[in-house]
Amino acid sequence: MAQASGYFKTSYGQELRLIETTTQKVALAAFVVVLLVYPFFAKPFFLDLANQVFLAVIAASALMLLTGFAGQISLGHAGLLAAGAFTTGILYKEVGAPFWVTLPASAVVGALLGLVFGLPSLRLKGLYLAVTTLALHFIVAYAGGEYETKRGYSTGVSVSPPSLFGFELTQGRHWYFVLLAFDVLVVLFCLNLVRSRTGRSFIAIRDHDTVAEALGIPVKRTKLLAFVISSVLTTLTGSLLAYYQGFVTIQAFTIYLTIEYVAMVIIGGSGSMLGAILGAVFVVLFPHVIEAAIRLVPASRHLVNDAFAINFAAFGLIMVLFLIFEPLGLVGIWRRLRDYFLLWPFRQTAVGKGG
Amino acid sequence: MQVLANLVVLTAIYALISCGYVLIYRVSRVLNLAHGELMMLGAYLLFTLASLFKGGPELAFAGAVGLSLLVGFVLYVVLMRKMTGELVIAAVLVTIALGILLRGLMVLIWTARDLHPISVLGWKNPPVPLGGGTSISSVALATILVAVVLYLALMLFFRYTRWGLQMRAVGERPLLAAQRGIKLHAVYALAWALSTFSGGLAGMLLALDSGLGSTMVIVGLKAFPAALVGGLDSLLGAVVGSFIVAAAEILAIHFIDPLISDVVPFVVLIAMLLVRPWGLFGTKEEIERV
Numbered sequence: 001m002a003q004a005s006g007y008f009k010t011s012y013g014q015e016l017r018l019i020e021t022t023t024q025k026v027a028l029a030a031f032v033v034v035l036l037v038y039p040f041f042a043k044p045f046f047l048d049l050a051n052q053v054f055l056a057v058i059a060a061s062a063l064m065l066l067t068g069f070a071g072q073i074s075l076g077h078a079g080l081l082a083a084g085a086f087t088t089g090i091l092y093k094e095v096g097a098p099f100w101v102t103l104p105a106s107a108v109v110g111a112l113l114g115l116v117f118g119l120p121s122l123r124l125k126g127l128y129l130a131v132t133t134l135a136l137h138f139i140v141a142y143a144g145g146e147y148e149t150k151r152g153y154s155t156g157v158s159v160s161p162p163s164l165f166g167f168e169l170t171q172g173r174h175w176y177f178v179l180l181a182f183d184v185l186v187v188l189f190c191l192n193l194v195r196s197r198t199g200r201s202f203i204a205i206r207d208h209d210t211v212a213e214a215l216g217i218p219v220k221r222t223k224l225l226a227f228v229i230s231s232v233l234t235t236l237t238g239s240l241l242a243y244y245q246g247f248v249t250i251q252a253f254t255i256y257l258t259i260e261y262v263a264m265v266i267i268g269g270s271g272s273m274l275g276a277i278l279g280a281v282f283v284v285l286f287p288h289v290i291e292a293a294i295r296l297v298p299a300s301r302h303l304v305n306d307a308f309a310i311n312f313a314a315f316g317l318i319m320v321l322f323l324i325f326e327p328l329g330l331v332g333i334w335r336r337l338r339d340y341f342l343l344w345p346f347r348q349t350a351v352g353k354g355g
Numbered sequence: 356m357q358v359l360a361n362l363v364v365l366t367a368i369y370a371l372i373s374c375g376y377v378l379i380y381r382v383s384r385v386l387n388l389a390h391g392e393l394m395m396l397g398a399y400l401l402f403t404l405a406s407l408f409k410g411g412p413e414l415a416f417a418g419a420v421g422l423s424l425l426v427g428f429v430l431y432v433v434l435m436r437k438m439t440g441e442l443v444i445a446a447v448l449v450t451i452a453l454g455i456l457l458r459g460l461m462v463l464i465w466t467a468r469d470l471h472p473i474s475v476l477g478w479k480n481p482p483v484p485l486g487g488g489t490s491i492s493s494v495a496l497a498t499i500l501v502a503v504v505l506y507l508a509l510m511l512f513f514r515y516t517r518w519g520l521q522m523r524a525v526g527e528r529p530l531l532a533a534q535r536g537i538k539l540h541a542v543y544a545l546a547w548a549l550s551t552f553s554g555g556l557a558g559m560l561l562a563l564d565s566g567l568g569s570t571m572v573i574v575g576l577k578a579f580p581a582a583l584v585g586g587l588d589s590l591l592g593a594v595v596g597s598f599i600v601a602a603a604e605i606l607a608i609h610f611i612d613p614l615i616s617d618v619v620p621f622v623v624l625i626a627m628l629l630v631r632p633w634g635l636f637g638t639k640e641e642i643e644r645v
Contacts, residue, residue, distance in 0.1 A: 073444055120625075124632055126444055127386055131583065132628050135621035142618040149614070259451055266448065309462035316456025323449050324437045 018191060039176045047172040049288065054179035055241055056280035060264040061190045062233035064276035067265050069194055070226035071206025072121050073130040077261045079137035080231045082253035083113055084238020086144045089157035089248035099162035103239050110235030111228050113140075118227030122220050125209075137258060144250040156249030159242050175244060182240070186233060190273050193229070202226055203271075263315070267322050269331030278330040286318070287311040356489040362598075362605050364495040367502040369597035371557035372578035374505065374590065375550040381588040382526045382546040385435070385446045389454035390554050391575020393430075396457060397423040397555025398472065398562035398571065399465050405475040412476040416559070423555025427548035435547065436540060458572070469568040472559070480564065494564040501560060505553060509590055522546060526588065573617065577604075580624035586637025595635055599623065 009015055019025050039047055059081060066072050084106040091097040091105055120132040148154055161170045169175060193199045201222045204212035213219045242248045260283050268279020291307045294300050303310060326332055340347075372394060379387045387393075401419035408415045434453065438446040473480055473494075482490040513519040524532040525542045533539050554575070561571060581600040585592025600620045607619045633639045 120628060124628065127447060128628060128632055130444065130447070131386075131579075132625060135580070135624045135628075138618050138621040139625075142615065146614070256455070259455065262448065262451075306463055309459045309467075311459070313456050313459025313463060316452045316454070316459060319452035320434065320449055320456065323445055323452060324434075327445065 016195060035180060039173045044172055047176060049285065051172065051175050051179055051244065053281050053284045054176075054183050055237055055244065056261075056264065056284050057183050057277055058186045058240070059234050059237040059261060060268070060276040060280040061186055061273065062230040062237070063261050063265050064268075064270075064273065064279075065190055065193070065202070065233075066226050066230035067262070068270040068272065068275065069199060069206060070202040070223065070230075072118075072223060072226060073126065074117065074133040074227075074230075075130050075255075075258050075262070076117055076133035076137040076140070077234060078253040078255065078257035079133075079140035080110065080113060080117070080234040081238040081241065081257065082144050082250060083109055083140050084235030085242040085248045085253070086147065086157075086238075086250075087235065088239040088242040089159055090147065092159050093151075093153075093157055099243060103236065106235045106239035107232045110232040113235070114228035114231030115224060117231060118224045121223050121227065134255075134258075137255065141250055141253060144253070148250055156247040156251075158247040161246065162243050169243070179240070179244075187273060187277070190276075194273070198222070198225065206271075260315075263319050266319065266327075267329050269329030270327075272331045274334075275329055275331040278334075282330060283315075286315060290314055356485075356487045358605060358609065360485060360489045360491050362601055363499060364491055365601035365605060366594075366598045367495075367499040368557065368561065368574070369578045369581040369601055370594050371498065371502045371505065371553060371560070372575055373582035373585070373593040373597055374509065375554040375557075376579055376582040377585075377587060377590055377593045378509075378546050378550040378553070380582075382522050383439070383446075383543050384443050385438070385450070386443075386579075386587070387450045387550065388447060388576075388579075389450045389457060390550070390579070391572035392454040392457040392461070393423075393426065393551045394554040394558035394561075394575045395461060395567070395571045396426060396558070397551070398558035398567045399461055399470075400426075400555070401559045401562065402465070402470050402472040402475060402567060405472055412478060415476065419559060420552065420556060423558075424548050424552040426555070427551030428544050430551070431540075431544040431547040435543070439540070439543065454572075458569075467569060469566050470562075471566050473563045476563075478563070492564055494560060498557075498560045498564070501556060505556070506590065506594060509549075513590070518542075518545060577617065577620045580620040580627075583624055583634055584627045586634025588638055589634070589636035592634055592636030 014020070019028060038050065042050065059077065063074065063077055066074055087106040087109045088099075088102040091102045097105070117133055117136055121129050124132060148157070161168050163169065169178060194202065201212065201217040204215065204217055205219055205222055205226075209219055212222075264276065264279030264283045266279070267282050268277070269275030287307075290311050291304075294303050294307055294310065322329060328335075372390070375390050375393075376387060379385055397419060400422050401416065404415040404418045404422075405412060408418070430453070434449065435446065438449050480492050480494050483493050483496050484490045511519075513523060521532070521537045521542050522545065524535070525537060525539060529539060532542075558571060558575075561574065577600070578597070581597040582593050583596065584599055585594065585596025600623055603623050604616050604619045607615050627634065
């Protein structure tokens with residue numbers, strides 16, 4: 001990666017640093033200030049959007065660990081989210097469990113499901129693994145739907161907001177800070193994980209599993225670990241989602257949701273935590289931007305009723321374009337832009353191309 | 356008896372659909388997850404052409420079939436050609452994205468309402484008695500016939516024609532095939548065209564029988580386990596797989612719960628993947644196994 005000339009790493013400690021330059025430090029500080037001030041100025045609608053982004057960031061980071069770093073493709077993400085949400089919903093409905101029971105319980109369910117989803121990965125890879133996880137998604141979705149119909153909650157299971165010491169988490173602003181804290185923890189956890197021995201063995205397995213095995217990495221155990229970590233984070237998101245929305249319905253967890261998360265990884269940029277965040281922001285805000293655009297342009301105002309379909313089509317198109325023209329995603333675009341300005345007036349060419 | 360008749364009809368439907376998955380996979384190792392949407396597109400084309408040519412339902416049908424052939428060709432040339440040589444999984448993701456794009460476009464053009472092309476075509480769909488109190492609809496009978504004819508034709512095509520031979524060669528070793536002068540892109544385009552052709556046919560017949568709505572995508576997705584159970588690169592396997600999946604589904608509906616019908620194919624799929632991931636008739640070494 002190109003840096004402005006004059007910046008060289010001189011010790012292994014620098015290699016491991018999360019924040020490398022003063023510019024990054026300043027930018028991060030500014031970003032943190034914006035994040036902290038935002039809820040006091042934002043309207044409820046924008047506050048809700050931010051909360052949705054925060055929720056998406058956790059699950060997108062989970063999928064990024066699994067797909068972007070460990071290289072295991074999973075199409076069962078919506079199923080895992082559903083599992084977390086339903087564990088919470090069912091525990092709340094059946095035994096009235098408080099959130100400090102349901103949240104860990106969801107994580108335990110996630111760990112078990114991670115093992116189940118991960119087992120096929122010991123025998124299969126690539127396409128066939130994707131298909132197996134897709135099939136598991138259908139089974140989880142069926143189990144959730146069955147619970148809803150059998151218990152007569154056909155419209156969904158309602159969940160009261162979590163409370164601790166008589167303090168109820170209902171306001172959007174409170175949710176904002178809780179979710180922000182979760183996000184910071186999860187992102188830091190992921191960043192540290194991928195710098196650790198475990199994370200580096202994830203990357204080794206992604207890049208070449210035979211070589212990884214030859215290097216002494218326990219491939220099977222590491223793969224399972226990737227699945228378990230990823231699905232614990234995902235079911236936790238599902239549980240938070242259940243509390244945030246106040247109800248759980250299986251209709252919310254379709255294949256389309258899975259595809260949205262896969263899109264976050266692709267559009268954001270595979271193999272980068274920044275990519276997971278950018279992808280989550282992009283995919284969550286995308287439909288709202290499209291709708292706002294339709295409303296703004298007078299000629300297309302009559303299309304407002306079709307906004308849903310337009311979103312669908314535009315989303316598919318964006319995904320196709322990213323896959324074909326920018327496989328590195330938003331992070332790739334960002335890096336190229338940054339390098340362009342850093343190196344100006346010189347231009348960077350990839351090794352072996354031009355020159 | 357009625358159960359048996361239903362089983363044959365469902366097998367024929369799945370066979371018609373899953374043959375599209377097999378065609379593309381066999382030649383290019385790409386799994387086309389937009390197949391359900393392409394099927395639906397064929398059915399919508401039939402609906403539009405039927406409204407355009409009020410007088411000639413046969414003409415409309417032939418036109419729709421021809422157009423769905425063209426759709427596959429254009430899709431390959433415009434879109435999938437760019438993914439040739441890339442990671443297979445990236446190509447599969449492109450087909451997923453394509454499916455979303457198509458679904459959005461179809462709702463924009465034809466709205467999300469259920470449509471009934473058969474009434475627009477002016478055709479009837481009377482039940483055909485098979486004796487012993489069983490009967491199936493005439494469209495279902497036509498579906499069975501079409502499936503049989505299509506499979507026979509495809510098998511002969513692969514065995515005896517020049518293009519069929521080239522497709523098999525490309526499926527086996529693309530590099531060697533290209534070096535022998537086979538035009539890879541032409542062969543891939545043909546595979547896509549044939550796949551959307553058979554899928555479109557399936558979609559049209561399904562729409563004639565039970566109307567045209569968003570549920571068709573799910574039917575398309577459920578046919579995919581059928582293709583995989585039989586072995587993704589085997590036509591014969593697709594038929595056998597369709598039969599197994601259809602049988603499992605019908606038994607589950609009868610003895611367990613009608614709600615379970617959408618899940619059964621995927622349970623069969625997982626069982627197969629764990630035991631014999633390359634399917635009943637598939638080629639073993641093709642699978643990327645760990």
